[in-house]
Amino acid sequence: MRANKVSSIVIAAFLLFAQNVFSLEVPAMTGRVNDYAKIINSSQERQISEYLENLENATGVQIAVLTIPSLKGDNLEDFSIRTVEKWKLGGKKEDNGALLLISYAERKIRIETGYGLEPRLTDTKCGMIIRNIIAPAFRNGDYGEGIFSAVKAMGAVSTGNSSVSGTRHAEPENDTKDDIASFIYGFMFVIAWILLFSNITSRRFFRWLPWFWLGSMMGGGRHHHYHRGGYDSFGGFGGSDSGFSGGGGHFGGGGASGGW
Numbered sequence: 031m032r033a034n035k036v037s038s039i040v041i042a043a044f045l046l047f048a049q050n051v052f053s054l055e056v057p058a059m060t061g062r063v064n065d066y067a068k069i070i071n072s073s074q075e076r077q078i079s080e081y082l083e084n085l086e087n088a089t090g091v092q093i094a095v096l097t098i099p100s101l102k103g104d105n106l107e108d109f110s111i112r113t114v115e116k117w118k119l120g121g122k123k124e125d126n127g128a129l130l131l132i133s134y135a136e137r138k139i140r141i142e143t144g145y146g147l148e149p150r151l152t153d154t155k156c157g158m159i160i161r162n163i164i165a166p167a168f169r170n171g172d173y174g175e176g177i178f179s180a181v182k183a184m185g186a187v188s189t190g191n192s193s194v195s196g197t198r199h200a201e202p203e204n205d206t207k208d209d210i211a212s213f214i215y216g217f218m219f220v221i222a223w224i225l226l227f228s229n230i231t232s233r234r235f236f237r238w239l240p241w242f243w244l245g246s247m248m249g250g251g252r253h254h255h256y257h258r259g260g261y262d263s264f265g266g267f268g269g270s271d272s273g274f275s276g277g278g279g280h281f282g283g284g285g286a287s288g289g290w
Contacts, residue, residue, distance in 0.1 A: 054104040056116045059094065061274050067097035067134040074174030078181060083274075085185045091147070092120045092127045092277060093181055093188075097173075100135035106287055110140045120144040120279025127279035128184055130177065136289075139164055141184065143284040151188045156286035159183050168290040 057066055062082040063075050070078070078095060086092050094117065101109060110131050120127025125146035132139055141156040159180050167176025185191075 053112070054098075054102050054109055056109070056113045057096070057098070059117045059274075059276070062093070063095045065095070065097045067099045067132065069097055069132070069134060069173040070177060071174055074178060078174075078178050081178070081185070082181060089189045090121060090124060090126055091185060091188045092279070093130065093184055094119055094127075095130045095132075095177055095181065097132040097134060101133045101138070106131070106133060106136070106138050106140050107283070110142045110285075111281060111283060114142050114144075114281045118276030118278050120146065120277055122278030125279045125281075126188070127276065127281070128188065128285075130180060130184065132177070138287065138289050140287045141285045142281060144279045144281050145284070146279070147188050148284040150190060151184060153284060153286050155187050157288065160286055160288035165288060165290040
């Protein structure tokens with residue numbers, strides 16, 4: 031009985047040792063895009079990074095991309111969860127982080143979602159993004175385009191701005207809503223200037239309103255735009271990736287895996 035217990039302890043210790051020795055080391059997170067497999071050109075990497083920065087600034091959702099040359103025998107899901115546990119993407123309270131992982135040699139893809147994103151960025155939708163957006167682009171050799179389209183779909187679904195369709199690219203939204211919004215802002219502007227010349231309202235109100243109207247009419251970074259390769263609802267690109275780090279988010283294995 032005692033010998034069996036000792037044997038069990040020895041076996042468990044050996045398995046733990048083997049796991050630590052043969053598990054692939056999680057690489058350092060150097061930014062929002064970590065292209066260790068070198069499959070994204072510099073222009074695309076900049077676009078993806080800047081989109082993800084704008085997404086985080088506008089909504090708090092924190093998404094990172096990791097490409098690796100090979101898993102070297104490691105398990106995709108195990109490596110993915112170890113990566114997010116180390117990188118801690120998303121807010122500590124919101125758990126609104128996600129990882130897009132690509133292993134080039136094995137042709138495997140994994141989307142890992144934080145607890146806070148699981149109700150919207152569900153396992154099913156993650157699978158659809160992999161199958162309908164990433165895989166077709168990768169089969170054509172368009173790695174940067176596939177990743178860019180995928181993170182835009184992840185951002186849109188995570189923030190409730192769009193749903194994943196059964197086609198490769200999301201369809202542009204009807205412009206009617208934007209036309210109505212423009213009319214409302216224009217109408218507010220006219221009323222404001224009537225009130226101004228009538229001295230009906232306060233000076234503080236009119237220091238704020240023209241700037242609000244001008245920013246709204248110029249887009250304000252929140253109107254919906256359709257771009258080739260996917261749906262983008264966070265305006266143009268700008269800024270840098272310096273100082274990027276995880277916010278302490280938690281993960282529980284939500285997401286999906288696939289390949290191309």
